[in-house]
Amino acid sequence: GHLIRATSMFEELCLKSFPPLLYWWFINNFLDPHAWFEARSKFTLSAAVWSGVGHVIGLGDRHSENILVDTTTGDCVHVDFDCIFDKGLNLPRPEVVPFRLTQNMVDVFGPTGTEGMYSGGLKTAMTTLRDNRDTLLSVLEPFLKDPVIDWKRHRAQQNNEAKNKTSNTNNAPSGSKHHEIVEAKRSIKVIDERLKGVYNLRNPNHRKIRRKDGTNSVDQHDEMSHILPLSVEGQVNKMIQEATSSENLLQ
Incomplete structure (x- = not known):
């Protein structure tokens, strides 16, 4: 009940009071249509790569001062890697998202949102990481x-x-x-x-996490999903669902 009320307040008050603006920064900073499209594409793909790498190594403390934008190319650039190896899971208010993917970021991706270029880039990143597991x-x-x-x-x-x-x-x-x-x-x-595709197996907060399936958010009660390895597509879909869930973002 409390989470439902908090989610409603988050969506009705916070999101509507502070609408996404990063999209407009790209339009105002890259006036030429071709330059704007290139910058938006670079931001989308670089954000996807950072999402995959960040999840694998447990990178936390991702806020607006640690996620930057290259003003000349549009690339997403992360800094400050002190909160690494899932340190964020042990904070007083644990971070329950696999990576930072707010409405402000998704708005930049364009009409396809997290689908299309972003999800494709994330799948490529995860495939590369998984194929080079021993090296990493x-x-x-x-x-x-x-x-x-x-x-x-x-x-x-x-x-x-x-x-x-x-x-x-x-x-x-x-x-x-x-x-x-x-x-x-x-x-x-x-x-x-x-x-290997095992997702959130050792996340101590996995019972707090919500996954967005279409219009509904559901609890992760299926313990097998934390044991059996997922395909790259399944792993990516699950990460995106949890990263964009309002219930997780408000926590």
């Missing part, structure tokens, strides 16, 4: 031994604090290191599963 994992695995492993330290500290309350042992440093290694391996495993 070999690049990411060194993170296991790199200081950048601190992206999971806050959870390790929480676990250690809980243990220290019930134990007087002096093994907190080694315990913290152990948890960092466990979390790093877990994150690599999640990436591996996503590259």
Whole structure:
């Protein structure tokens, strides 16, 4: 009931009070029709590639200061990669979208919206990532031994604090290191599963996620969808449905 009311307020108040404007920026910035079409196409395709890569590596904290637009070409450019490897899932208000795909962005894509060029680009990106799974994992695995492993330290500290309350042992440093290694391996495993087509298997918030099927939004009660690998088309469709669901965006 609460989510339904919140969704209604989001769609009736927020979206209508702040209509998409990025589309008009492209028209005003690229006055020549050919230049405008090229810029819009580049934005659409680059956004699709970033969506696929961002989902696979668990890139979060995507807001208007971290998603930029190249004013000369129209390309979508992401910056600030501190919130990576699903760190956003452990925030006080967890991020429940696979990537950022707001109404403002979709409006730029043109009449076809998320279909056509965007979905085609996302399918190509996911196909390329999945076909090169071993190469990508070999690049990411060194993170296991790199200081950048601190992206999971806050959870390790929480676990250690809980243990220290019930134990007087002096093994907190080694315990913290152990948890960092466990979390790093877990994150690599999640990436591996996503590259195989397994979707949201380890997302602790998957019961909060809604998927938009046509005009309806439905709960993801089918546990098999979190275990069985999907085709590239199925994976892409599911990601887009969840990324554009009003119930997810308002959270």
